[in-house]
Amino acid sequence: MKQKYTTNAINLKSYDFGEADKIVMMYSKEKGLIKCIAKSSKKPNGKLCGRMDTFVANNLLLTKGKSMDIVSQAEILNSFFRIRQNTEKMFYSMYCVETIKNFGEENDENSNTVYDLLYSVLSKISDSKTIVEIILATIRFQLKIINVFGYAPEFKTCNICKEKIGNNYSKFSFENGGLICINHILKYEKTYKIHPKIKDFLITMQQSDFYIETYYDKLADIKVSKICFDMLKSYLEYCSPKKFNSIKVLETI
Numbered sequence: 568m569k570q571k572y573t574t575n576a577i578n579l580k581s582y583d584f585g586e587a588d589k590i591v592m593m594y595s596k597e598k599g600l601i602k603c604i605a606k607s608s609k610k611p612n613g614k615l616c617g618r619m620d621t622f623v624a625n626n627l628l629l630t631k632g633k634s635m636d637i638v639s640q641a642e643i644l645n646s647f648f649r650i651r652q653n654t655e656k657m658f659y660s661m662y663c664v665e666t667i668k669n670f671g672e673e674n675d676e677n678s679n680t681v682y683d684l685l686y687s688v689l690s691k692i693s694d695s696k697t698i699v700e701i702i703l704a705t706i707r708f709q710l711k712i713i714n715v716f717g718y719a720p721e722f723k724t725c726n727i728c729k730e731k732i733g734n735n736y737s738k739f740s741f742e743n744g745g746l747i748c749i750n751h752i753l754k755y756e757k758t759y760k761i762h763p764k765i766k767d768f769l770i771t772m773q774q775s776d777f778y779i780e781t782y783y784d785k786l787a788d789i790k791v792s793k794i795c796f797d798m799l800k801s802y803l804e805y806c807s808p809k810k811f812n813s814i815k816v817l818e819t820i
């Protein structure tokens with residue numbers, strides 16, 4: 568008898584496979600990145616119809632296959648349907664999914680945490696009322712996910728001399744993995760000048776949960792949040808084992 572197992576998983580990407588089937592890349596709570604065959608999922612009346620779309624979180628029953636496992640059943644946990652109603656929600660959600668595709672691994676030992684972070688950010692983006700809320704959720708995701716993958720930026724002390732940054736201006740150095748004193752000279756690297764309030768904002772985003780409203784959630788405006796998102800996006804690209812592709816396409820739309 569073929570071995571079956573269940574897991575919760577979020578769809579990251581799918582490819583057409585033959586007339587009626589799809590191959591779906593997912594991030595699962597138990598096994599990290601997985602690729603499965605979803606038979607008849609392209610048929611409008613098939614039992615998997617709509618369940619294999621990008622961003623949808625399912626509870627799956629999978630059957631072990633020779634090269635790829637087969638989706639036997641899928642029960643929707645959350646379709647995050649509001650993401651599809653708004654291009655900005657789509658953009659930031661695609662970015663989060665792309666991050667998981669690049670950093671995630673098969674049989675990831677942190678799969679539980681990674682799955683929960685992806686689920687939380689998609690949920691928060693889906694429910695957001697404003698663009699700032701969407702970006703703040705994505706910033707929290709960037710900082711938390713990079714921590715799981717071992718590149719958490721240090722914002723409290725200088726990464727060169729270990730002095731406290733305190734209320735001084737500093738620089739974000741990717742090579743040094745966080746902030747450094749403003750007076751350290753780096754020869755070849757582009758750095759970002761950081762106001763002490765931005766440093767405090769980043770520390771708060773790093774530490775607070777998606778659904779807890781902090782002082783900065785009320786204070787942050789679109790300009791500040793976009794600058795921080797772009798800076799962290801560059802940092803994640805710097806740390807990533809793979810190239811970010813689809814975001815560049817999205818940015819041109």
Ligand SMILES: [Zn+2]
Nearest residue numbers: 725727728748
């Ligand atoms: Zn220093």
